[in-house]
Amino acid sequence: MKIYEIQFNDGEKEWIAANTVIEALQVSSSFSDYDLSDYDKETDVVLFPEEKWDESWITDTDEQDDEGNDAKICTFKQWMKDNNKPDMIALTLGNL
Numbered sequence: 001m002k003i004y005e006i007q008f009n010d011g012e013k014e015w016i017a018a019n020t021v022i023e024a025l026q027v028s029s030s031f032s033d034y035d036l037s038d039y040d041k042e043t044d045v046v047l048f049p050e051e052k053w054d055e056s057w058i059t060d061t062d063e064q065d066d067e068g069n070d071a072k073i074c075t076f077k078q079w080m081k082d083n084n085k086p087d088m089i090a091l092t093l094g095n096l
Contacts, residue, residue: 001019001080001084002017002018002047002048003015003016003017003048003089004024004045004047006024006025006043006044007043007044007046009042009043011092012091013091013092014088014091015048015056015089016028016088017085017087018086019086023086025045026086027086027087027088031088048076053080056076057072057073057075058072058076058089058090059071059072059090061093076090
């Protein structure tokens with residue numbers, strides 16, 4: 001499985017674990033009111049490089065660490081190791 005980064009025209013992003021671009025869009029639309037036809041020509045779907053998985057963190061914006069930053073949950077690499085089906089990994093808050 002791969003990680004796809006969906007880049008919306010408003011600057012928001014989603015990271016989806018999926019086998020194909022189409023599957024990534026299907027997962028994305030299952031978490032929103034988007035229909036596949038709602039993705040426009042300004043929306044990019046790019047393969048998120050595996051080299052960045054270990055440095056990219058899933059964070060909890062409702063919890064803070066000792067320094068006042070969003071609490072780190074796990075890296076994308078750890079998430080991929082622990083999960084084996086297509087799913088939403090993370091998204092920027094404007095997509096909620």
